[in-house]
Amino acid sequence: MTTLVLLRHGETLLTPQRRLSGSGGSNPGLSPAGRRQAQAAADALAHRGGIEAVVTSPMRRCHETARSVADRLGLSVQVDRDLREADFGAWEGLTFAEVRERYPDDLSAWLASPESPPSGADETMQQVTRRVAAVRDGLLARYAGATVLVVSHVVPVRALIRLALQAPPHSLFRMEVAAASLSTVTYDEDGTGTVQALNDIHHLN
Numbered sequence: 001m002t003t004l005v006l007l008r009h010g011e012t013l014l015t016p017q018r019r020l021s022g023s024g025g026s027n028p029g030l031s032p033a034g035r036r037q038a039q040a041a042a043d044a045l046a047h048r049g050g051i052e053a054v055v056t057s058p059m060r061r062c063h064e065t066a067r068s069v070a071d072r073l074g075l076s077v078q079v080d081r082d083l084r085e086a087d088f089g090a091w092e093g094l095t096f097a098e099v100r101e102r103y104p105d106d107l108s109a110w111l112a113s114p115e116s117p118p119s120g121a122d123e124t125m126q127q128v129t130r131r132v133a134a135v136r137d138g139l140l141a142r143y144a145g146a147t148v149l150v151v152s153h154v155v156p157v158r159a160l161i162r163l164a165l166q167a168p169p170h171s172l173f174r175m176e177v178a179a180a181s182l183s184t185v186t187y188d189e190d191g192t193g194t195v196q197a198l199n200d201i202h203h204l205n
Helices: 032-048 060-073 096-102 104-112 125-142 154-165 169-174
Strands: 002-008 051-056 077-079 147-152 182-187 193-200
Touching (some): 002 032, 060 147, 147 154
Parallel strands (some): 051 147
């Protein structure tokens, strides 16, 4: 079995307000609360043991989270651009309520179809899923039989879980992936995924 442990980054100042923060936005770093969450995740993963590599999105909030864990584990941080968050276009920095008020038709289309992008964005959920799946395949080939920590964002983490479950695209919107939560997917030799854990936040309590 090859195991991917999926860690969403810790909180930024936008996270508690539930504001959209994608790859085209302000690229915030961790807030003080987010730094504490990253350290808690690092402690939990050190206790778990077995992590052989740390791979992260290049965005600040993920890189800072990954660095906390890697330093605790004595590992280096590898950056993969394709683990970045989706681009939310004109919706960056807005809450869903604000998006619904300002872009109701575009939001409805986005929620209904993985082929509809956010207002002003070039990338669809289908395209995000495709690039994240390519990262997964590369990790499975490179780290066969190992356990890898993947530090990313809500959409990429949800996409990896959805693919493992072979669930329909709209299931992306039916998963809770909290800040600094841990989810785990194992893969057998033919790449079939099994979700072992989802949105584990016990280390934050």
